[in-house]
Amino acid sequence: MTVSYWKPGTPVVYRGVWRRKLWWATGVTAVQDGPELTALYCPAGTPEKMPAERLSPRDLLSTEQVELVDRTWADTDVLLLTAPGAAHAVYAMWEEGQTSLRCWYVDLQAPLRRTTMGFDTRDHLLDVVISPDRSEWWWKDEDEFEEAVAIGVFSADEARAIREEGDRVVGLLEADESPFRDGWETWSPPTGWEIPAFPENWDRLEDVG
Secondary structure: OOOOOOOOOOEEEEEEEEOOEEEEEEEEEEEEEOOOOEEEEEOOOOEEEEEOOOOOHHHHHOOOOOOEEEEEOOOEEEEEEEOOOOOEEEEEEEEOOOOOEEEEEEEEEOOOEEOOOEEEEOEEEEEEEEOOOOOOEEEEOHHHHHHHHHOOOOOHHHHHHHHHHHHHHHHHHHOOOOOOOOOHHHOOOOOOOOOOOOOOOOOOOOOOO
């Protein structure tokens, strides 16, 4: 099947979708998109559609639609890096204005699914935070993840696979493999890139599970 890749500088929509429900959405700009890597940029000031209240793991089992409200991403400029089929994304997170790297952040999630407006994924709740110099790392949101497993959001096998994916990324970190060795921490957006806006029908669900 032929894949249509997004050209650098193209504004697209990045969304969280699960059980045919939209959980969040944000505008991003394509930095690189190809058979080996997708890179997306989200600077501070980017508009988002987020739940009106912070969701709990139990909310993931609800059959009700999620109320999304307008918010603005703040404090950090984020570059998202993920390979096709990878069940995670690595974020390089700078202080607003690209002054210094705050951290590397590993979001464990379903592999990106391409849509006509951008990409959809499904968050797996568990994350990994890595210090700016990559000398330390630690799990994040383990309590929410364990609660989600306990109430059946994830099966035991799914939970094991999610943790193994986190361990695999830590292995890449410790072996100085991509994307950590590729110099992305020195990347900056081209002059003239604007804050991405939401297109019409940003909330339309296509063939999603």
